[in-house]
Amino acid sequence: MSIGNSPEDERPFEDPSEEANISIGRALQQARIAAGLTVDDVSTATRVRIAIVHAIESDDFAPCGGDVYARGHIRTLARAVHLDPAPLMEQYDAAHGGRPAPTPAAPLFEAERIRPERRGPNWTAAMVAAIVAVVGFVGFTAFKGDGGGSKEQVAEGSTPATSPTASPTPKTDKTVDEKPEPSDSAIAAAPQDKVTVQVSATDGRSWISAKDHNGRLLFDGLLKQGDSQTFQDSEKINLVLGDAGAIDLFVNGKKIEDDFQPGAVERLTYTKGDPQVG
Incomplete structure (x- = not known):
């Protein structure tokens, strides 16, 4: 059949015995002809190549490239010729082992959730360790001063103890600030005027x-x-x-x-x- 043929020129012979068990391709072809559309019209409207439209109307789904693409093409063609795609999808699933479960996306999102969480505990642990060290140092100095020294010795020991507390804090904050937030994509710095x-x-x-x-x-x-x-x-x-x-x-x-x-x-x-x- 050439592209330029009208739908009436390609109208198939009606066999009453086929009505009860009509194939997916035959159903799409009859609906297209009833809608007054050519294969070229359907291909232009759906962007499904002419060769694939012909193959699907002949119940040959191999050129689609797999079950996922075949199901997508059947749904798209059915809507283009004003046909309910649901019965056709059920018929295709029954003949080809059912619809595949959409599971591959889960590991990707799980990895994205885990990746940022691994950075936070490392810095938190470092800050906790620094605070524990400072508190321990102050406690040890105070205990030593109470045992054999004067109050002046305790005061002098507490002065260097407070210095390290202020020192690690800005370093920790600065390091955290310098860590870039995880980017959603390689184009995170996309220009705002486009x-x-x-x-x-x-x-x-x-x-x-x-x-x-x-x-x-x-x-x-x-x-x-x-x-x-x-x-x-x-x-x-x-x-x-x-x-x-x-x-x-x-x-x-x-x-x-x-x-x-x-x-x-x-x-x-x-x-x-x-x-x-x-």
Whole structure:
């Protein structure tokens, strides 16, 4: 079938025996034709490649690149042709072993909580040790003076005891102040007169599209796990995430903590005043 064909030209032969057990691809194709849309129309609206749309309508999910991407494409195509995606997702899960559990993100957040907590106890322990040493020194000096010396000796012994107390305190405070706060991303010093967005594929791979405020395409491609891209514009950045559950977002130096689900397609807009969804 060529791209230019009208939906009526590709209308399949209706077999009444197939109505009771219609496949995912057949359901999407019939809904598209009923909506008066061509494969090219659906591809343009969803940004799913024409070859993948054809493959899914033929119930061939291998070109999707895995179950997560297949589920995302099925959901996106179903919404584009005004079809409820829930029955199709249940049918796909039944045929392919169920929906994968979104567990990989938990260790990442746990590591971020533990990392800052390890620094604090070290400095606290140092301060406690210094205070204990000073108190012990003062107590020892006072006890020694009471045993065989005069009151003047006790007073003289207490003077050097108070000096070390004042000395470590500013050093400790200065050291704590010099420790930088953990940065949410490598772009924490993003300029305030622009919007800066960093996209990192931390839990898998995902297709990414980014445009500036004029609609100019900044990036359109696949991010493999471990890859990242940074986009900057004077007003706003428009994003489309093919698998939002695999992505970590940093906007103007702050991490976006939205609970994106694996396989979910998200369309987001960020401006200079964010982080918040536009």
